[in-house]
Amino acid sequence: MRTQKTYMLNMGPAHPAMHGVVRLILELEGERIVSTDVEIGYLHRAFEKHAESETWNNVVPWTDRLNYVSPLINNSGYCLAVEKLAGITIPERGQYLRVIASELSRVTDHLTCVGASAMELGSFTVFLYLVKAREYLYQLIDSLTGARVTTSYTRVGGVKADMPADFPAGCLAAFKKVREALAESDKLLTRNRIFMDRMEGTGAITQADALAYGITGPFLRSTGIPYDVRRAHPYLVYDRLDFEVPVGAKGDNFDRYLVRLAEMEQSLRLVEQCFKKIPDGAHSLEPSEMKDAFEFQDAGKQGETALLSKYRAKVDQTLQGAGRESFGAVKAAERSAVLPPKEETYGNIEGLMNHFELIMWSWGIKIPAGEGYCAVEGGNGELGFHVVSSGEDRPYRVRCRPPCFFIMAALPKLLNGSYVADVIPTFGSVNMIAGELDR
Amino acid sequence: MEFESRWVGPGRAFDVLKYLKEEGYNVLADLFGVDYSKLGREPRFEVVYRLACLNPDTGLEDKPRVEVHCATAEEPELRSVASLWPAADWLEREVWDMFGIRFVDRPEIKRILLYEAFSGHPLRKDYPIAKRQPLIGPPAGEAENNPSFNSQRPALKYE
Numbered sequence: 013m014r015t016q017k018t019y020m021l022n023m024g025p026a027h028p029a030m031h032g033v034v035r036l037i038l039e040l041e042g043e044r045i046v047s048t049d050v051e052i053g054y055l056h057r058a059f060e061k062h063a064e065s066e067t068w069n070n071v072v073p074w075t076d077r078l079n080y081v082s083p084l085i086n087n088s089g090y091c092l093a094v095e096k097l098a099g100i101t102i103p104e105r106g107q108y109l110r111v112i113a114s115e116l117s118r119v120t121d122h123l124t125c126v127g128a129s130a131m132e133l134g135s136f137t138v139f140l141y142l143v144k145a146r147e148y149l150y151q152l153i154d155s156l157t158g159a160r161v162t163t164s165y166t167r168v169g170g171v172k173a174d175m176p177a178d179f180p181a182g183c184l185a186a187f188k189k190v191r192e193a194l195a196e197s198d199k200l201l202t203r204n205r206i207f208m209d210r211m212e213g214t215g216a217i218t219q220a221d222a223l224a225y226g227i228t229g230p231f232l233r234s235t236g237i238p239y240d241v242r243r244a245h246p247y248l249v250y251d252r253l254d255f256e257v258p259v260g261a262k263g264d265n266f267d268r269y270l271v272r273l274a275e276m277e278q279s280l281r282l283v284e285q286c287f288k289k290i291p292d293g294a295h296s297l298e299p300s301e302m303k304d305a306f307e308f309q310d311a312g313k314q315g316e317t318a319l320l321s322k323y324r325a326k327v328d329q330t331l332q333g334a335g336r337e338s339f340g341a342v343k344a345a346e347r348s349a350v351l352p353p354k355e356e357t358y359g360n361i362e363g364l365m366n367h368f369e370l371i372m373w374s375w376g377i378k379i380p381a382g383e384g385y386c387a388v389e390g391g392n393g394e395l396g397f398h399v400v401s402s403g404e405d406r407p408y409r410v411r412c413r414p415p416c417f418f419i420m421a422a423l424p425k426l427l428n429g430s431y432v433a434d435v436i437p438t439f440g441s442v443n444m445i446a447g448e449l450d451r
Numbered sequence: 452m453e454f455e456s457r458w459v460g461p462g463r464a465f466d467v468l469k470y471l472k473e474e475g476y477n478v479l480a481d482l483f484g485v486d487y488s489k490l491g492r493e494p495r496f497e498v499v500y501r502l503a504c505l506n507p508d509t510g511l512e513d514k515p516r517v518e519v520h521c522a523t524a525e526e527p528e529l530r531s532v533a534s535l536w537p538a539a540d541w542l543e544r545e546v547w548d549m550f551g552i553r554f555v556d557r558p559e560i561k562r563i564l565l566y567e568a569f570s571g572h573p574l575r576k577d578y579p580i581a582k583r584q585p586l587i588g589p590p591a592g593e594a595e596n597n598p599s600f601n602s603q604r605p606a607l608k609y610e
Contacts, residue, residue, distance in 0.1 A: 052563065052564065053562075053563060053564035053565060053566070056564045056565065058573060060549075060574060061573050061574055061578075061580060062580075065580055219507050223477050223478055223505060223507065224477075224536055224537050224538065225536075225537055225538045226478055226479050226480060226481075226536065226538035236507075237505070237507045237510055238509070238510030239505055239510040239511075240510065243510065243511070244510060244511050244512055245452040245453075245512075247452075257510065385452065385454070385501070385518070386452060387452055394480065396480070396481060398481070398483065398499070398501075400485055402489070402490055408485075408489075408490075409485045409486075409574075411481070411483045411485075411499075413480070413481045413483075417541065417542075418538055418541075420541075421537070421538060421540060421541040422537075450564055451564070
């Protein structure tokens with residue numbers, strides 16, 4: 013009598029076909045997966061512990077590192093939770109800017125996911141097209157925030173600075189190229205027999221299982237449930253914007269690919285609508301009214317303060333030197349929580365004191381004691397932040413609800429019974445981001 | 452986002468959650484712990500369950516979300532809700548990992564984000580942020596606060 017034997021296969025923690033550091037321990041019977049054990053935690057950076065020892069604003073840079081392909085969504089999510097607890101409402105222009113930033117980030121997230129999973133299935137061209145498209149968006153994000161990936165764009169009470177004057181035009185030009193790249197990839201992949209054979213029917217999950225595992229985002233929508241935090245619990249100005257929630261039918265890898273492709277188009281549409289609806293703010297300055305920042309500072313030091321109010325510092329707009337006028341349009345008028353513009357800090361004593369009171373240890377922003385939860389639609393689903401304040405200048409507890417944690421917990425369900433080769437497309441469409449999963 | 456908060460004791464938590472599940476709360480949106488020992492609360496921990504009632508057809512939530520707060524000590528142990536929502540499995544492992552709160556009535560509990568040799572539960576308020584672990588600590592004989600092994604700023608010591 014022949015007995016069936018199984019053997020173990022260890023994939024990861026650093027495997028060339030798996031993006032992110034994660035270890036899968038597969039029990040195989042031939043090439044069929046009998047059971048899966050997922051080991052995570054290789055990128056644990058103690059985000060939640062660290063957050064307890066920093067001021068409210070100082071946590072923002074660490075949220076960049078959660079989902080590092082869509083950092084702007086994390087920035088907004090964290091600040092929204094803190095603002096909800098503090099009872100701060102940011103001006104409309106600031107809200108639109110956050111939406112614009114979040115949607116750009118969502119496109120970069122999906123571009124990375126689709127591009128990387130296509131590459132792992134052998135279509136390197138698509139990866140190059142999509143990463144090139146992502147590059148155009150990264151350059152836009154760079155001009156908006158001053159950084160490509162580690163953006164730290166939001167502050168408690170607003171955003172860092174208004175957008176540059178040429179930003180909308182730059183976006184529209186870049187979107188044209190992004191759309192071209194998407195159309196090309198669509199042509200190369202969507203009816204491609206090799207791609208479809210690998211994607212269709214693999215990694216399928218039922219609606220009931222997806223709900224039981226708490227899965228959200230494109231993954232849940234691929235099963236046909238049109239749950240989107242932007243629709244179910246509108247935040248910022250999403251209730252005023254028109255967008256569709258694309259859904260799949262079968263919940264397999266191919267549906268997830270199609271959902272992500274359709275969502276990118278919706279995100280681009282959202283940004284275009286925002287540019288039409290955004291209330292005007294004085295975001296551009298005439299060069300003649302400006303002096304170099306060092307001249308400005310020197311004049312202040314030498315006591316020539318009479319002329320200071322006439323000029324504005326000529327610093328890059330993304331370095332918070334966007335001018336006093338625009339500041340009011342993007343940040344809440346809340347002196348106990350919102351940093352003053354740099355011109356105020358360097359130009360007069362009230363601004364300087366205001367700045368230091370918010371920056372000094374154990375002064376800072378004092379959020380009333382209590383707790384609050386706010387969720388945003390992240391690249392992978394519902395990204396929630398639960399913040400607890402004890403009334404001090406720093407969080408008592410920050411809990412981040414990472415969307416891909418829930419999907420990864422369901423990974424054995426997706427993989428068991430399939431073949432080793434199916435691990436690659438399934439894991440690609442899960443879009444595991446270790447920075448967010450392990451925090 | 453609208454939600455109601457409810458507070459229950461650790462003994463009743465499972466029954467309340469089971470009741471809510473039967474009431475239609477089909478999604479366990481989150482499960483996490485908070486250590487209130489620094490604020491002098493007794494018992495020191497709180498485990499929070501966030502439930503949502505998601506309608507698969509509309510994609511909207513039929514009822515406001517419920518946040519169930521369960522104040523608990525390390526003992527008595529909480530009953531696992533992994534039988535109600537499989538999502539709870541990993542989340543409970545994370546709570547055990549970070550706070551050392553035990554759950555009973557579930558297969559096995561092991562660390563999830565940290566490694567097995569890790570000692571202590573880091574999200575407890577009495578876990579010092581600059582503590583070094585045996586596996587990655589300074590070599591034998593070197594002081595724990597040697598700057599080459601401990602780059603944490605002194606400013607982190609608030610107390």
